[in-house]
Amino acid sequence: MWRIWALFFFFISLFFLIVLRLLYWQILVGEKLGREAAAQHFLTLNIPAVRGEIVASDGAPLAMNKPAYLVYASPREVTQKELFAQTVATKLGLERTALLEQLRLPDRVWVPLGHKVDTALTEELKQLNLPGLGFEKEPKRYYPESSMAAHLLGFVGSDQNGNDKGYFGLEGYYDRELRGKDGLIELEKDVRGAPILVGESKRIAPDDGRKLTLWLDRSIQKSVERRLQAGIEKYGAKEGAVVVMDPTTGGILAMAAYPGYEPEQYEKYDKVVYKNPLVGSSYEPGSTFKTLVMSAGLEEHAVTPTTTMDESGPVQVSDYSIRTWNNEYHGMITMTQVLERSSNVGMVFVQKKLGKDKLLQYIHDFGFGRPSGVDLEDESIPTMRASDQWRDIDLATASFGQGIAVTPLQMIRAVAALANDGWLMEPHVVKQVEDERGGVVVIKPKRIKRVVSAQTAKVITEMMIAAVDHGEAQWAKPKGYRIAGKTGTAQIPVAGHYDDKKTIASFVGFAPADNPKFVMLTILREPTSSPWGSETAAPLFFTIARDIFSYYGISPQ
Amino acid sequence: MIQRCGRIFLRCLPLMAIAIVLIELFVTNHMVHMGKAIQDIDRKMTMLRDENDLLSQNVASASSLAAIEVRAREAGFVPTTQYLTIGKETFTVALGHTQ
Numbered sequence: 001m002w003r004i005w006a007l008f009f010f011f012i013s014l015f016f017l018i019v020l021r022l023l024y025w026q027i028l029v030g031e032k033l034g035r036e037a038a039a040q041h042f043l044t045l046n047i048p049a050v051r052g053e054i055v056a057s058d059g060a061p062l063a064m065n066k067p068a069y070l071v072y073a074s075p076r077e078v079t080q081k082e083l084f085a086q087t088v089a090t091k092l093g094l095e096r097t098a099l100l101e102q103l104r105l106p107d108r109v110w111v112p113l114g115h116k117v118d119t120a121l122t123e124e125l126k127q128l129n130l131p132g133l134g135f136e137k138e139p140k141r142y143y144p145e146s147s148m149a150a151h152l153l154g155f156v157g158s159d160q161n162g163n164d165k166g167y168f169g170l171e172g173y174y175d176r177e178l179r180g181k182d183g184l185i186e187l188e189k190d191v192r193g194a195p196i197l198v199g200e201s202k203r204i205a206p207d208d209g210r211k212l213t214l215w216l217d218r219s220i221q222k223s224v225e226r227r228l229q230a231g232i233e234k235y236g237a238k239e240g241a242v243v244v245m246d247p248t249t250g251g252i253l254a255m256a257a258y259p260g261y262e263p264e265q266y267e268k269y270d271k272v273v274y275k276n277p278l279v280g281s282s283y284e285p286g287s288t289f290k291t292l293v294m295s296a297g298l299e300e301h302a303v304t305p306t307t308t309m310d311e312s313g314p315v316q317v318s319d320y321s322i323r324t325w326n327n328e329y330h331g332m333i334t335m336t337q338v339l340e341r342s343s344n345v346g347m348v349f350v351q352k353k354l355g356k357d358k359l360l361q362y363i364h365d366f367g368f369g370r371p372s373g374v375d376l377e378d379e380s381i382p383t384m385r386a387s388d389q390w391r392d393i394d395l396a397t398a399s400f401g402q403g404i405a406v407t408p409l410q411m412i413r414a415v416a417a418l419a420n421d422g423w424l425m426e427p428h429v430v431k432q433v434e435d436e437r438g439g440v441v442v443i444k445p446k447r448i449k450r451v452v453s454a455q456t457a458k459v460i461t462e463m464m465i466a467a468v469d470h471g472e473a474q475w476a477k478p479k480g481y482r483i484a485g486k487t488g489t490a491q492i493p494v495a496g497h498y499d500d501k502k503t504i505a506s507f508v509g510f511a512p513a514d515n516p517k518f519v520m521l522t523i524l525r526e527p528t529s530s531p532w533g534s535e536t537a538a539p540l541f542f543t544i545a546r547d548i549f550s551y552y553g554i555s556p557q
Numbered sequence: 558m559i560q561r562c563g564r565i566f567l568r569c570l571p572l573m574a575i576a577i578v579l580i581e582l583f584v585t586n587h588m589v590h591m592g593k594a595i596q597d598i599d600r601k602m603t604m605l606r607d608e609n610d611l612l613s614q615n616v617a618s619a620s621s622l623a624a625i626e627v628r629a630r631e632a633g634f635v636p637t638t639q640y641l642t643i644g645k646e647t648f649t650v651a652l653g654h655t656q
Contacts, residue, residue: 060621066614067607119611137603139610144617190592222622550640 043189049180051141052209054153054170056218057431061144063153063171063263068116068140071125071133075103075111078132088113088133091125115162116140141171147262149221151276152255152429154377155263168274170212170429171263172377177433180209208436215251215431220244220518223547224254228522231540232258236528237505241408242544243278247416247510247519249445250425252374275378282382282405283523286490286533287325287342288508289401292414293350294339295460296362299452302353305336305463309349317396322348325489339467342487344400351399359395360387365451366414366424368406373426373446382406402490402498411508412521414451418461419484419510419519421454423447465513473507473538478546480556484516485509485541487533492526502526505533507541517552520544 025033054063071092078084085100092114102111116138117125125133141156141164154169166175183206224242232240244254257277261269275281297303311333314323324343338346351359363369369384382405385394397403409427417424426446433441452460464484468477473487488506491498505527510519520541527536548554618624 061617064613064617065610067610119607137607142614142617144614144621146621146623148622190589218622546640550637 041188043187045185045187047183047185047204047206048137048139049182049206050139050208051156051164052178052180052211054178054212054214056214056216056221058218059213060218062149062214062216062218064142064144065139066142067119068138069119069122070112070136070138071114071117071122072136073103073111073113074132074134075105075108076132078103078130084130084132087128087130088125091121092117141264143263145218146264147260148218148225149216149255150260150263151257151278152216152252152376153263155266155274157266168377169276170214170376173375174210174212174430174433178209178212180436181207183207210436211434212430213432213434214429215246215249215253216255216429217253219551220548221254221256223551224544225256225260227540227544227547228256228258231522231524231536231543234529235505235524235536235540237524237526237536239277239525240540241278241523242520242540243408243412244518244520244544244548245412245416245427247419247425247516250413250416250427251431251445252427252429253518255429276376278408279372279374279376280378280380280407282380282407283504283506283525284404284490284493285401285406285411286488286504286506287401288411288415288486288488288506288521288533289404289406290339290342290347290399291418291460291464291486291508292362292366293347293354293359293399294335294463295418295452295456296358297335297350297354298459299362299456300354300358302355302358303335303350305334305459307335308332309335309338309346311338311343311345313345315345315348315396317348318391318393320393320396322396336463336466339463339486340470342400342467342471347399348396351395356390356395357387359398360390362451363398363404365449366417367448368404368410368414372407372409372413373448374409375429375443379409380407382410401488408521408523412519415508415510415521416519417451418457418464419516420457422450422452422457424449424451461513464509468509472532472534473542476539476542478542478549478556481511481545481549481554482513482557483509483511483542483545484513485511485538487538489531489533501531503531505531505535505537507533507537509541509545511545511549512554512557514557517554518548520548 051065053061055061073084073088075081081100081103085096085103088094089096089099094113099113102108118140122135126135143153152169154167154171156164156166156171159165164179166172166178171178184202184204186202188201224244228240228242231237239258241257242254243252245252255276255278259273261273266274294303298305310331311324311329312331313329314321322344324341324345329345330337330341333341333343333346335346335350337343338350363384369381371379371381394403413424413427424447426448428443428445430443432443461484464486465482468474468483468485471487477483485507486509488508490504490506491500492502492504494502504523504525506521506523508519508521510516522537522541522544524536524540530536
């Protein structure tokens with residue numbers, strides 16, 4: 001009888017064992033096994049989306065993709081590991097012993113040897129016909145114009161998973177649009193790995209990245225970069241930047257900063273140079289800011305171009321004495337002469353006439369203290385102190401552009417409003433976005449606010465023309481052109497005080513003044529040939545302006 | 558007559574079924590082999606696409622301003638140092654004056 005029971009329990013145990021095993025296969029590891037089975041039956045291919053191009057306004061590519069390859073080794077297929085390591089290490093510049101060590105690891109099935117290897121070298125490697133050496137397409141970002149507009153474009157690096165990712169500039173800001181979405185193809189395969197046509201298949205088409213067309217003009221950009229480089233050398237400046245904008249649309253026509261870098265070889269440069277100083281760094285605008293405060297005074301009828309003030313000596317504000325830049329005083333002068341002579345004392349007069357609330361309102365209306373909305377990744381917004389924290393001396397110094405921090409882009413945008421009948425525009429780098437199916441989204445110029453009336457804009461334009469024609473920079477101005485502009489020389493704050501010897505020289509202006517085609521800001525940091533904007537940044541401005549006049553075919557009036 | 562036709566049809570039915578199965582087998586077998594041909598076509602397409610990308614890259618490089626500048630210098634062109642603009646008032650002959 002016990003034999004029957006033993007047999008019974010034996011079968012019961014066997015039954016439970018089978019149930020447990022099925023539970024393990026179907027429930028616990030069912031999903032994993034399902035995936036493995038599918039991998040055996042199905043051929044799954046990732047169809048990478050092609051990163052979108054960035055083209056200049058004339059359609060010439062500024063950023064595109066070039067064929068490149070991921071080179072890898074499959075150690076199990078490598079027959080002669082020593083020879084393999086020796087040959088491949090020499091070609092790809094790898095450490096031979098380290099590579100050999102990796103190939104000999106028992107559990108390694110795949111060893112990446114080189115990312116984004118160019119086609120010429122890949123062809124050389126393919127010719128070797130080494131067993132176990134594999135290649136996978138891995139397009140590389142290519143910038144045909146080399147370092148041109150590097151700060152504007154940004155670059156493509158890798159994220160933590162090794163996938164392409166845009167950083168800085170347009171590559172960073174529009175990364176999602178440029179990257180697109182990878183597709184997938186899944187086919188049933190035969191024993192040799194070839195797809196079976198009658199089998200199951202699934203295809204998800206890739207959504208290629210979008211193409212960005214910029215406002216940027218290659219010719220102007222080239223001229224700006226060449227002139228900036230020469231200007232930096234000529235005036236012995238530490239750094240420099242130039243931005244050119246179309247005042248009626250807010251489109252950025254050129255944007256250059258020195259020192260620059262090559263986006264394709266970004267890793268060879270110091271990380272400090274990646275940031276675009278024109279949108280990401282702040283500076284004190286100095287006398288260029290006077291044009292804005294004066295326009296506010298005109299708009300509020302606090303002053304007119306012929307209003308006179310007594311510039312007989314320094315003006316006292318609280319415990320501070322405010323002097324003119326050269327400590328020279330001219331007695332009774334008009335507001336036009338205040339701008340021509342860049343009188344700090346005169347600007348304190350305007351500020352007092354305008355009053356605190358109006359001055360702060362106009363500073364805000366001209367777009368300071370808030371984002372400009374530019375489509376670049378690295379924009380910074382220098383904070384403005386709260387209105388109750390402005391002391392009399394702060395208001396006085398702000399009237400001539402000291403003690404207030406702005407970005408160069410904020411500054412040019414504000415002056416562009418004066419060139420655009422008083423309309424403040426949203427600055428834009430991208431003109432249109434195009435998808436792979438040809439769908440085009442045009443980014444229309446966006447008006448933010450009318451800061452001053454068209455009449456005030458005309459009056460301040462005439463005053464700025466006079467500032468150019470009769471100011472300190474008149475010697476450098478191209479003859480016969482009506483150019484509205486203003487020089488600026490701001491001292492650099494260092495550890496709570498201003499450094500006497502270090503300045504930021506700048507010039508902002510637009511031309512032709514009666515029908516502005518461009519507004520431009522030139523900045524030179526710590527020029528050594530002369531600290532003054534009129535002797536450094538202004539000649540640089542006029543040199544570039546000459547090139548633009550010639551390019552646009554604008555003749556003297 | 559109808560009954561006779563029906564009988565013939567019924568007799569042919571197994572033959573027809575066998576023929577359909579054979580055709581199905583032949584077509585399926587043929588299509589399975591076509592996979593390799595498709596793979597070859599796909600490979601060629603990839604190769605042509607790569608070649609196209611490479612050509613686009615070469616065109617972009619050759620038409621870059623830096624390359625054009627180098628070629629212009631080689632051809633003897635020099636950068637402009639001075640601009641001369643001729644305005645209406647500087648014309649040496651009168652314009653629009655008919656006598």
